[in-house]
Amino acid sequence: MNETDSPPAGAQAEQRARWRRILVMLGKIALVVGGIYLAVQALRAVDWSQVGDALGRLTWWEIGVIGLLIAVRQTVNAGTLPILVPGLSLPHALQTALSGTLIQTFTPPPADTVLRLSMLKSFGVETTRGAAALVLDTIVFYLARFVAPLIGLVLTLFVLPLEGIQIWMAVGGLAAAGLLVWAMVMISKGETAAGNVGRVAARVVKRLRPTVDPEAWAAAVVRFQKESSSGIVSRMARATPTMLGFILVDAIVVIVCLRFVGIPGEYVGYLAVLAAMFTLYPLTIFPFAGLGVLDASLIVLINAEGVADPADLVAALVIWRAATLLLPLLPGLVTLGLWRRRPAASAGDPAQTEM
Known part of the structure; x- marks a missing residue:
């Protein structure tokens, strides 16, 4: 076969890219189908009238306790930003996080990032520093998400039957967390190392998305390295x-909801819920923090012996989901309104301290 008979190199590349797109799409479909299967298997035998009865058993003071726990949850969630932005106060970080959550719920990206950057700037944080801090904050969130299954696996050894999913989640989380830590260590070594990390990452992604430009990624990572200045690894080590x-607070909210709907500790223990939540937390990568997929998986793990009423379990998780997804929206609306009324930060704001 001579050269004129072989297909052009561009056509071959396009064909490979087409197959990659097909495989990625099939992978996404498989994940969605798997999530639907888990949800159906867990919920098919549920008596939904009993779920309604369980929800109706909540008293006003129990709702108040859940509200207070959600306030603690959101405060802890905002607690990483003051670590990543020295000089930023916790109230300002909380205001930024709550407002960003509100915008993120109702508008597509990057609207929430634009808002968070504007708020940080008004609090005296230089835009480039703020952008680097938000990137680090996202990385910290993913790092904690991937480390969590390791903690869950250790707890599982004491309180739950060991299933294959715990092992695979821990192994996958360890690999992902290791890659993130390696990337951050390399980036912290200087511009040359940062550029190399950007190129390597781009070449990996390019196999799935041919339009990726490795040099553009390298330049972006170098900019991030400059903007984030020194101490990337140490700040991440404190924020994670x-x-x-x-x-942990999220798991405590689940435990409280279980108790409030009438599931006693001898049916579903505290450590069992903690083990399940930490093990399965990477499932929050699905839309709406893994709504449906994570819930069904939690039901299967924490009720492995089948002693708790499935209707009560579903009711508890419905309360947890409503509390964690809806309750932060009202304070987010308040904080956003207050921020829009405040004057711009003065040039001497202490939050301008170098990161």
Whole structure:
């Protein structure tokens, strides 16, 4: 076969790209189908009238307790920003986080990022520093999300039957967390190392998205390295436990909801809920924080022995979801309104301190 008979290199590249797109789409479909299967298997035998009865058993003071726990949850969630932006106060960080959550719920990206950057700027944080801090904040969130299954696996060894999903989630989380830590360590070594990380990441992504430009990615990572200045790894090391604390508070909200709908501790123990939540937390990567997929998986794990009423379990998770997804919206609306009324930050704001 001579050269004129072989297909052009461009056509071959396009064909490979087409197959990659097909495989990625099939992978996404498989994930969605798997999530639907888990949800159906967990919920098919639920008596929804009993769920309604369980929800109706909540008293006013129990609703108040859940509201207070959500306030603690959101405060812990905002607690990473003051670590990543030295000089930024916790109230300002909380205001930024709540307002960003509100915008993120109702508008597509990057509207929430634009708002957060504007708020940080009004609090005296230089735009480039604020952008770098928001990137670090996202990385910290993912790092905690991938480390969580390791904690869940350790707890599982004490309180739950060991299932394959716990092992695979822990192994996958360890690999992802290791890659993130490696990337941050390399980036912190200087512009040359940062550029190399950007190129390597771009070449990996380019296999799935051929339009990716490795040099553009390298330049973007170098800019991030400059803007984030020194101490990337140390700040992440201090911020990640705070984000793990956020997952812990989330699990505590689930435990409280279980108790309030009438599921006693001898049916579903505290450590069992913690183990399940930490093990499965990477499932929040699905839309609306894994709504449906995470809930169904939690029901399967925490009720492995089948002693708790499925209707009560569903009711507890409905309360948890309503509280965590809806309750932060009202304070977000308030904080956004207050921020719009405040004057611009003065040039001497202490939050302008170098990161």
